[in-house]
Amino acid sequence: MERVTRRQVIGSVGLALGAGLVAGRVSPAFAKTEGPGREVPWPYRQLDPEVVAERGYHGYYKKHCMYGMFSAVVGELADRFGAPYQNFPMDMMEYGAGGVAGWATLCGALNGAAASIYLLSPSPKPVIDELFSWYTVSELPEYRPKNAKFDIVPSVAGSPLCHVSVGRWCEVSGFSSFSKQRSERCAWLTANVAKKTVELLNAQAQGKFAPVHPIPKEIQECRGCHGKGGEVENTRGKMSCTQCHQQEPEDHPVPFKKT
Amino acid sequence: MERVTRRQVIGSVGLALGAGLVAGRVSPAFAKTEGPGREVPWPYRQLDPEVVAERGYHGYYKKHCMYGMFSAVVGELADRFGAPYQNFPMDMMEYGAGGVAGWATLCGALNGAAASIYLLSPSPKPVIDELFSWYTVSELPEYRPKNAKFDIVPSVAGSPLCHVSVGRWCEVSGFSSFSKQRSERCAWLTANVAKKTVELLNAQAQGKFAPVHPIPKEIQECRGCHGKGGEVENTRGKMSCTQCHQQEPEDHPVPFKKT
Numbered sequence: 001m002e003r004v005t006r007r008q009v010i011g012s013v014g015l016a017l018g019a020g021l022v023a024g025r026v027s028p029a030f031a032k033t034e035g036p037g038r039e040v041p042w043p044y045r046q047l048d049p050e051v052v053a054e055r056g057y058h059g060y061y062k063k064h065c066m067y068g069m070f071s072a073v074v075g076e077l078a079d080r081f082g083a084p085y086q087n088f089p090m091d092m093m094e095y096g097a098g099g100v101a102g103w104a105t106l107c108g109a110l111n112g113a114a115a116s117i118y119l120l121s122p123s124p125k126p127v128i129d130e131l132f133s134w135y136t137v138s139e140l141p142e143y144r145p146k147n148a149k150f151d152i153v154p155s156v157a158g159s160p161l162c163h164v165s166v167g168r169w170c171e172v173s174g175f176s177s178f179s180k181q182r183s184e185r186c187a188w189l190t191a192n193v194a195k196k197t198v199e200l201l202n203a204q205a206q207g208k209f210a211p212v213h214p215i216p217k218e219i220q221e222c223r224g225c226h227g228k229g230g231e232v233e234n235t236r237g238k239m240s241c242t243q244c245h246q247q248e249p250e251d252h253p254v255p256f257k258k259t
Numbered sequence: 260m261e262r263v264t265r266r267q268v269i270g271s272v273g274l275a276l277g278a279g280l281v282a283g284r285v286s287p288a289f290a291k292t293e294g295p296g297r298e299v300p301w302p303y304r305q306l307d308p309e310v311v312a313e314r315g316y317h318g319y320y321k322k323h324c325m326y327g328m329f330s331a332v333v334g335e336l337a338d339r340f341g342a343p344y345q346n347f348p349m350d351m352m353e354y355g356a357g358g359v360a361g362w363a364t365l366c367g368a369l370n371g372a373a374a375s376i377y378l379l380s381p382s383p384k385p386v387i388d389e390l391f392s393w394y395t396v397s398e399l400p401e402y403r404p405k406n407a408k409f410d411i412v413p414s415v416a417g418s419p420l421c422h423v424s425v426g427r428w429c430e431v432s433g434f435s436s437f438s439k440q441r442s443e444r445c446a447w448l449t450a451n452v453a454k455k456t457v458e459l460l461n462a463q464a465q466g467k468f469a470p471v472h473p474i475p476k477e478i479q480e481c482r483g484c485h486g487k488g489g490e491v492e493n494t495r496g497k498m499s500c501t502q503c504h505q506q507e508p509e510d511h512p513v514p515f516k517k518t
Contacts (some may be wrong), residue, residue, distance in 0.1 A: 100369070105419055166494075237357075
């Protein structure tokens with residue numbers, strides 16, 4: 001892991017400003033970081049992915065996944081650069097815990113990541129797409145925190161949803177969804193998502209952002225009929241279709257390909 | 260609809276403070292509203308649900324569902340009371356659009372509602388539970404904005420997820436998920452969720468919050484084995500089980516009851 005130097009960090013402000021101008025999403029905060037900070041994006045300054053990952057791990061044990069992820073990135077910016085980052089009411093991000101107050105909807109690490117990306121990126125959507133796609137198809141966690149409590153086996157979530165992500169890991173690991181090991185797994189995952197988010201934001205700030213996780217072919221096939229411009233056009237989204245639509249409708253013209 | 264008077268609004272600050280003390284989640288912001296606003300919860304002051312609903316409707320057409328919902332509540336507080344509400348970088352909440360950047364995960368109106376509830380409530384979890392449960396089982400939208408563009412038929416989402424909520428409405432209405440009517444439906448829904456959120460927060464501030472939408476029996480039955488303390492203990496969450504688990508595993512001891 002290459003360390004990001006202070007010089008690189010300072011240099012990145014100019015790059016971020018450039019990227020912002022290209023994308024047409026530039027706020028006064030870019031020119032005046034001591035400003036009130038109401039406008040977004042706030043300037044992103046390159047961070048060390050490992051430092052942020054470790055913050056994510058420890059943040060998880062303070063106020064869970066979404067807070068862990070969001071405070072890893074925005075808290076690190078706050079500690080290094082002060083305002084406007086330090087003025088964010090960070091603790092509100094506890095709301096995303098367990099897929100929002102335990103509802104197991106969207107993975108809290110992803111919810112916090114998307115929030116931080118919109119707060120900090122001049123062109124947030126492609127970064128979120130890449131992050132969510134990576135999360136969905138990768139064996140995670142792949143980052144081991146320095147003071148890990150247990151060994152954690154990785155699994156492929158196949159989904160950005162908390163319930164599916166946790167359920168798949170329980171299947172693979174054999175642990176209960178209420179075990180200490182499952183908490184530790186989500187702490188690792190929070191660290192991992194924080195690390196990846198910062199890697200993507202750093203790449204974007206350097207003008208080197210290049211997504212490598214497109215929407216899988218199976219989903220694109222479904223979207224051919226069910227998505228925008230298709231015959232049926234009754235669905236939105238980029239999640240796996242067959243993960244929930246397990247039964248093939250009798251009159252469905254093309255056989256399902258299970259992902 | 261009973262209008263909330265200025266006097267009631269001012270009176271509610273004291274009540275909110277009292278509720279905060281009871282719940283043990285009191286921040287310096289309660290005592291000093293001109294403070295930096297880093298700590299949560301920020302003081303909630305009772306709002307007019309209809310005024311907030313209308314803001315939600317118009318906010319949807321500015322930056323979509325999550326922004327529409329969040330800015331309806333926090334923007335109304337900002338316009339009436341200034342700091343700390345006015346300092347929030349509201350535009351970041353665009354991230355939740357279409358279930359986060361179009362991924363169709365968590366409904367953006369609910370994501371924005373949960374965020375605002377954690378920011379403002381001294382005891383946020385029961386309010387989120389009640390809101391999400393109400394959203395899942397109710398015929399929505401039930402609130403008609405004053406300058407509606409179309410007539411919108413209601414539907415029951417059965418889920419807090421964007422994909423399911425939109426898909427069910429497309430089924431009931433016959434409209435495409437990319438139609439102007441679908442956008443209008445989501446604008447009404449944003450207004451409706453904003454109205455309900457404020458009604459629940461007002462009730463809590465008055466010490467009258469009483470949830471009436473428990474987790475449905477069918478889900479509780481599944482949780483008996485799959486949830487905390489059950490034999491299998493392999494799942495978390497409060498969403499419908501059979502909506503996605505459509506096929507009964509061959510060795511499942513009790514028949515599925517489809518919701």
